[in-house]
Amino acid sequence: MEAKTNDTLVLNGKATAQEIRNEIAKKVADRKQKGLKVPHLAAVLVGTDGGSETYVSYKVKDCKEVGYESTLIRKPDTISEKELLDLVADLNANKDIDGFIVQLPLPKHIDPQKIIMAIDPLKDVDGFHPENVGKMTLGLSGFLPATPSGIIELMRRNSINPSGKHCVVLGRSNIVGSPMSILLSRNVEMGNATVTLCHSRTKNLKELAATADILIAALGKPGFVTADMVKPEAVVIDVGTTRVPDSSKKSGFSLKGDVCYGEVFQKVSAITPVPGGVGPMTRVALLLNTLKAVELR
Numbered sequence: 015m016e017a018k019t020n021d022t023l024v025l026n027g028k029a030t031a032q033e034i035r036n037e038i039a040k041k042v043a044d045r046k047q048k049g050l051k052v053p054h055l056a057a058v059l060v061g062t063d064g065g066s067e068t069y070v071s072y073k074v075k076d077c078k079e080v081g082y083e084s085t086l087i088r089k090p091d092t093i094s095e096k097e098l099l100d101l102v103a104d105l106n107a108n109k110d111i112d113g114f115i116v117q118l119p120l121p122k123h124i125d126p127q128k129i130i131m132a133i134d135p136l137k138d139v140d141g142f143h144p145e146n147v148g149k150m151t152l153g154l155s156g157f158l159p160a161t162p163s164g165i166i167e168l169m170r171r172n173s174i175n176p177s178g179k180h181c182v183v184l185g186r187s188n189i190v191g192s193p194m195s196i197l198l199s200r201n202v203e204m205g206n207a208t209v210t211l212c213h214s215r216t217k218n219l220k221e222l223a224a225t226a227d228i229l230i231a232a233l234g235k236p237g238f239v240t241a242d243m244v245k246p247e248a249v250v251i252d253v254g255t256t257r258v259p260d261s262s263k264k265s266g267f268s269l270k271g272d273v274c275y276g277e278v279f280q281k282v283s284a285i286t287p288v289p290g291g292v293g294p295m296t297r298v299a300l301l302l303n304t305l306k307a308v309e310l311r
């Protein structure tokens with residue numbers, strides 16, 4: 015292995031997200047003082063997916079911390095598609111709610127695309143509605159999906175500029191890989207990268223990954239990225255947070271990223287930890303979108 019020239023920078027998403035929440039809290043206090051509306055974020059949780067439970071409980075806590083109102087709507091996984099569409103219509107019409115998300119995944123009998131398309135694009139703080147996806151693609155203003163925009167903010171605040179760099183994105187999901195590749199390609203500050211999007215049919219994925227200046231792993235395959243797949247001094251962003259059984263933990267599981275952290279850490283210039291990397295930035299990006307939603311109204 016080639017010798018490293020400097021220490022590895024740990025991209026501390028937890029601390030960066032805290033910094034941003036403090037900034038948001040100031041803005042909310044300022045709005046209150048001016049008699050403006052307090053932002054209100056709602057989340058719909060269908061069923062009892064463990065990861066989703068964790069995420070929405072954090073969301074409620076985050077809202078409280080920055081002074082937002084929040085509403086959590088729980089529905090049993092027996093809810094029909096029609097009932098969920100009616101709930102979305104109610105939330106669209108509710109003047110008090112500025113933005114809302116419908117937590118994914120949904121039970122198999124519900125078509126997520128149908129639900130997403132029913133959300134008012136002006137309240138779509140997840141940025142998943144085709145209108146917002148289209149605007150993002152064209153470089154028009156709209157809501158950006160939380161995980162990719164959180165990653166870009168984490169890079170910005172750590173002086174990592176993708177301009178002119180080769181970024182390799184592993185995974186082409188609608189919520190992370192695909193929008194990440196689009197945002198990094200745009201002709202804007204924190205864009206202008208040359209992007210390679212890899213997926214399950216990519217033939218030479220390992221070789222491509224090893225050419226990345228910035229490698230973004232969003233596959234949901236714990237430990238997939240090994241040291242031989244990264245270029246020395248690369249920046250590595252680990253989006254994976256898979257729950258794996260761990261009898262040493264009280265919860266019975268631990269969170270594992272897509273990257274073999276220990277061995278990759280030795281080789282790179284910067285890396286996000288799991289937990290404490292991308293996850294908290296995703297949550298804070300949702301708060302930022304909600305602030306934008308209330309400002310738009």
Ligand SMILES: Nc1nc(=O)c2c([nH]1)NC[C@@H]1CN(c3ccc(C(=O)N[C@@H](CCC(=O)O)C(=O)O)cc3)C=[N+]21
Nearest residue numbers: 068069115116117118119140255289290291293294296
């Ligand atoms: N409509 C919708 N929008 C989403 O944005 C969405 C979704 N559905 N479904 C599930 C995924 C997953 N997701 C996470 C966000 C934050 C953490 C997070 O904060 N993780 C912490 C640790 C959390 C823990 O302690 O378990 C961390 O990485 O440090 C994780 C996962 C959002 N998602």
